[in-house]
Amino acid sequence: MTKKRAIFLDRDGVINKKAKEHDYIKNWGEFEFLPHIKDVISQLNKKFLVVVVSNQRGVSRGLMTLNDVHSIHVNMQTELKKSNAIIDSIYVCPHGIKEKCACRKPEPGMIFQAARELNIDLSNSYMIGDSLTDIEAGKKAGCKTILLADANLARETKPDFAARSMLDVLHFIN
Numbered sequence: 001m002t003k004k005r006a007i008f009l010d011r012d013g014v015i016n017k018k019a020k021e022h023d024y025i026k027n028w029g030e031f032e033f034l035p036h037i038k039d040v041i042s043q044l045n046k047k048f049l050v051v052v053v054s055n056q057r058g059v060s061r062g063l064m065t066l067n068d069v070h071s072i073h074v075n076m077q078t079e080l081k082k083s084n085a086i087i088d089s090i091y092v093c094p095h096g097i098k099e100k101c102a103c104r105k106p107e108p109g110m111i112f113q114a115a116r117e118l119n120i121d122l123s124n125s126y127m128i129g130d131s132l133t134d135i136e137a138g139k140k141a142g143c144k145t146i147l148l149a150d151a152n153l154a155r156e157t158k159p160d161f162a163a164r165s166m167l168d169v170l171h172f173i174n
């Protein structure tokens, strides 16, 4: 069976507005889509699997439950579908830093799990995120990386591409 190409998306700061520093998106009421993301996902659906890989340490900190996270994702996918935007799969790391799991980005565990479960060709796939840890995880997994951020962070992080917005991202993907 031929392997599929995927776009791995970080969630907070890519799909939806980030919570304030040290806070988390704990329920659907706090979730706000970023501009253009629905259209961009729907474009990406034509050529790629779209897979979300998200660290949600607020679960380990007891600020929300894994069920709260799932319920946000059910709502998120329902809203996206109204714009013909499909997320093929979602992986969440609920662990804290001290748990030293293999899934919390910058570790590539969620990307490797997705590659096994969905038969993904990692070297022809992309990891898109707004943090250094997303880019590190993508590199460790052997994906191409796109950082959504200002030029300063891009200089430190050295992604394959730096984009100012998700609309911009479409130029780098082929």
Ligand SMILES: [Mg+2]
Pocket (backbone or CB within 6 Å): 010, 011, 012, 013, 014, 129, 130, 131
């Ligand atoms: Mg992020």
Ligand SMILES: [Zn+2]
Pocket (backbone or CB within 6 Å): 093, 094, 095, 101, 102, 103, 104
């Ligand atoms: Zn984890």
